[in-house]
Amino acid sequence: MIERPDSSSASIARNLEGYVGFANLPNQVYRKSVKRGFEFTLMVVGESGLGKSTLINSLFLTELYSKDYPGPSQRIKKTVQVEQSKVLIKEGGVQLTLTIVDTPGFGDAVDNSNCWQPVINYIDSKCEDFLNAESRVNRRMMPDNRVHCCLYFIAPSGHGLKPLDIEFMKRLHDKVNVIPLIAKADTLTPEECQQFKKQIMKEIQEHKIKIYEFPDSEDDEDSKVIRKIKEKMPLAVVGSNVVIEVNGKKVRGRQYPWGVAEVENGEHCDFTVLRNMLIRTHMQDLKDVTNNVHYENYRSRKLAAVTCNGVDATKTKGQLTKSPLAQMEEERREHVTKMKKMETEMEQVFEMKVKEKKQKLKDSEAELERRHEQMKKNLEAQYKELEEKRKQYEEEKMSWEAQQRILEQQKLDASKTMEKNKKKGKIF
Amino acid sequence: MSVAVGSKPSPSEDLRNLTLSGHVGFDSLPDQLVNKSTTQGFCFNILCVGETGIGKSTLMDTLFNTKFEGDPASHNEPGVRLKARSYELQESNVRLKLTTVDTVGFGDQINKEDSYKPIVEYIDAQFEAYLQEELKIKRSLFNYHDSRIHACLYFIAPTGHSLKSLDLVTMKKLDSKVNIIPIIAKADTIAKNELHKFKSKIMSELVSNGVQIYQFPTDEETVAEINATMSVHLPFAVVGSTEEVKIGNKMAKARQYPWGVVQVENENHCDFVKLREMLIRVNMEDLREQTHSRHYELYRRCKLEEMGFKDTDPDCKPFSLQETYEAKRNEFLGELQKKEEEMRQMFVMRVKEKETELKEAEKELHEKFDRLKKTHQDEKKKLEDKKKEIEDEVGAFSKKKAAVQLLQAQQAGSQSTKKDKDKKNSSFT
DSSP, X not given: OOOOOOGGGGGGOEEOSSOOSGGGHHHHHHHHHHHHOXXXXXXXXXXXXXXXXXXXXXXXXXXXXXXXXXXXXXXXXXXXOOEEEXXXXXXTTEEEEEEEEEOTTTTTSSOOTTTTHHHHHHHHHHXXXXXXXXXXXXOOOEEOXXXXXXXXXEOOOSSOOOHHHHHHHHHHTTTSOEEEEESSGXXXXXXXXXXXXXXXXXXXXXXTOOOOOOOOOSSHHHHHHHHHHHHHOSXXXXXXXXXXXXXXXXXXXXEETTEEEETTXXXXXXXXXXXXXXXXXXXXXXXXXXXXXXXXHHHXXXXXXXXXXXXXXXXXXXXXXXXXXXXHHHHHHHHXXXXXXXXXXXXXHHHHHHHHHHHHHHHHHHHHHHHHHHHHHHHXXXXXXXXXXXXXXXXXXXXHHHHHHHHHHHHHHHHHHHHHHHHXXXXX | OOOOEEOOOOTTSOEEEOOOSSOOOGGGHHHHHHHHHHHHOEEEEEEEEOOTTSSHHHHHHHHTTXXXXXXXXXXXXXXXXXXXXXXXXXXXXXXXXXXXXXXXXXXXXXOOTTTHHHHHHHHHHHHHHHHHHHHXXXXXXXXXXXXXXXXXXXXXXXXXXXXXHXXXXXXXXXXTTSOEEEEESSGGGSOHHHHHHHHHHHHHHHXXXXXXXXXXXXXXXXXXXXXXXXXXXXXXXXOOOOOEEEETTEEEEEEEETTEEEETTOTTTOSHHHHXXXXXXXXXXXXXXXXXXXXXXXXXXXXXXXXXXOSBOTTSOBOOHHHHHHHHHHHHHHHXXXXXXXXXXXXXXXXXXXXXXXXXXXXXXXXXXXXXXXHHHHHHXXXXXXXXXXXXXXXXXXXXXXXXXXXXXXXXXXXXXXXXXXXXXXXXX
16 A cells, blocks of 8 residues: 655644745646646456446546447457557646557457456556656656556446456456446446445455555545545446436436436436546546556566566565665675685685695605604714724724734744754753 | 656657547646645755855745754864755645755865865765665655755855856856856845846856856746746845844844845845745746756766666667666676686686695705715715725634634644643653
């Protein structure tokens, strides 16, 4: 439902002493809007023969549908078509470009599955056009061709909604303002009508169909009127542009042998209620709800699909509050931080590995050094040992040799003495 | 504020003009629209640019008939800064949310080259905020508080000669971003004859420097006349005062001098009433519309083009918004991936480099140790040789020793036997 503006903030408004002049603002707005002109797109949907064309002609008091421009029931196609006709009407200085969209062939086939699809496609394509126009770099005055209201005609069976009715309204209620109408209400007696209405509203609630809701008003008078309208939903209408004289008065109505069903008589049908609500009081609100609710829903769905690429739902919730570009900016920043982190991590791993390798190298170098030292020491020890041995040997050798020399000397001396003694003849 | 929608259809469409056979009632549409706007309330933002003490706050008070808070600023501000204040005003049943933005410290610095920058930044920031809201996926434009500047009152000092160069520079920078309404402040210091010359000088200087000031619209019959007449008196020479002086039997806003009383609302004394008429009573809505449909659109267009958005692709086929976003997004993702790849590649290269380095070091180390090993082997061999040498020597010596000893033993033995013999022999004698 549209968020109605918070009017409680008026309590702190200052009242001005003396004339300023901005009380003239509403007049300025009025002037400008009249200069711009107004547009409205109204869609009528229902099976053929329910009086749609007659009702439109009655609502706008003009021959929108005529012999030259036949209504949808006269233009039955094999498949459901969605066609529009644009008319320009002026009243009291106000210019209105009215677009009536109708759906010849709706509900008339034997198999009506998906007959709502062309309607949905039409509504979406108008939203798409508006979205593209709104998103251009160079924007100009954009025509608003979005469907502002869809009048759905229910056949006056007197029993309840048909499955097609329920299906259609369920599929369209979150795309467009749906106003269900009971067509050809002059075939129902007031009691039957009352019963029928109750049954329809019950079914609408059961199926959770969201039909167009009138906004509540602050004004008490307006609120009463609105409540009365709400009780009459769905409105039962009769259409006719044929003027008949009843009791001296000229009225529009349908002439029967048993009397005249007056179109603008509140006791005969709800036509006046519909006209007042649709045209005189709530036309602007229908446009606002279309712009602020239905179009925004379409837009956010479309853009979310682009940017989120169907990632998990929990993530998308937060992303929806940003524009896709802001989101890309954020993603970019996230990515930068991620890259920085990755870089530091990689750097760390790199450093660590290098350190490891270097350490290993150092260790193996140390190990080899150590071993080499040890071997060297070993060798040195052996050397020393050898030196010792040699020294010992040398000493031994020297002492032995010395000894030998002494012995030799002794021997020599002894033999010399012996020789002497021999010579002396003492020994034989 | 809703998106600008127009309803003048192109003549190429099949549009029928129909006459109505009675009163339908859609002539109430403008009233429906007005009711909606009135319920929502209006919003208006004014920016006052002018030197300290030129009378900005006083003029605001006078225009809106209320005392806004705030103390007068000093002349010692180091730079220009903008101060915004919001007020809720009500006149009959119309509620207005007014925001006044003041340029504090404007014109006080010795070097005023950058004075215009904070102002331009502020205006752009408001446009940016609106643009961001407009681009969001889930947005709420209809109850967005519009903070964009709708009118800029440029206060010209009443020198009586011409515009200052600061004025021209600043106005030139602002004229494409905001509706500029130049006013001559403290007009009670200029005599009537000087005023006329001053005004013409100012207007011609503005024209010759190409400054685009706000033009009061003359395209609507209801207001064309009054706007045209008022435009002749531009720039408005105003006097502001919140003090009341008794004039005749009424109290009126005025300034009391020894030589007389300057009445603010007397059109012979100053153009205050004209300013109020033009700014508030007649053209407030037009100022808002111009801001939205001209100045904001220009900002938006420049910003989007800066970001790389185009309306048509190289083949001149129109882009749909979705395509544009998708293309941008893919480009963006591609960019990110490329960056990632680049970084990885760089690391791979570094790793390779380092690896080769370390391998080199390892090889060197092994070579070193191979050499050492070889040296060691050599040494060992030498040692072995020496050992062998010694052992041979020792062996030889031992043998020799042993042989000599044996010989000696033999000799000794024979000698002893000889001696024994001798002894024996000698004993017999």
